[in-house]
Amino acid sequence: MPTVAAARPTPYTFDIATTVLLVIDMQRDFLEPGGFGESLGNDVGQLRRTIAPLAALLAGVRAAGLTVVHTREGHLPDLSDCPPAKLHRGAPSKRIGDPGPNGRILVRGEYGHDIVDELAPLPGEPVVDKPGKGAFYATGLDALLAERGVRSLLVTGVTTEVCVHTTVREANDRGYECLVLADCVGSYFPEFQRVGLDMIAAQGGIFGWVAESTEVLAVLPSTTMSQPSS
Secondary structure, eight states: OOEETTOBSSOEEOOGGGEEEEEEOOBHHHHSTTSHHHHTTOOTHHHHTTHHHHHHHHHHHHHHTOEEEEEEEOBOTTOTTSOHHHHTOSSTTSSTTSEEBTEETTBTTSGGGSBOGGGOOOTTOOEEEESSSSSSTTSSHHHHHHHTTOOEEEEEEEOIIIIIHHHHHHHHHTTOEEEEEEEEEEOSSHHHHHHHHHHHHHHHHSSOEEEOHHHHHTTSOSSOOOOOOO
């Protein structure tokens, strides 16, 4: 089985047959210049730096036969799945459901809700739409992983301290072993990025492991394997 020797806090070994690459919320609303994230005063360049290494990682894991699962945060058009504590957060005219630069903000089916072109899912790759921060809350992700016998998650996406952290913490509680790929997760705030990664690997890997995507690519098999259907 492949082992990422440089992972921290300890080497990380995984079985390709029971490992999934999880790509969290790489959506236009968060990453595109001129989009919702930038309209809030954020530097989207902090997130966009993840696109190139993640695209390379996607090519490698697809060639090795790993299942790829994508997530998107967003809500039904009538906002019935958005609780008041979330719906009323932020300044008026920049709240969930309001008109934004790429359509209604974080609403399913809008242009801004979808994944950036560079990382578009391939046919057959599951896309999990989630109404919350974590990828397990009010979704079928756990059942999807259980159906495939998945035990390990290679975790990528945005943002490190919010949706990535929430997902990894719950994955840990559910018994999954998570390797978070530092160059393929991003935060608008560099300090949150550093501390968020340190928190995952702290105390002997309290939530999981951390490594660079190149270290994973280096141990993947070069032969193409058949990818499970969705």
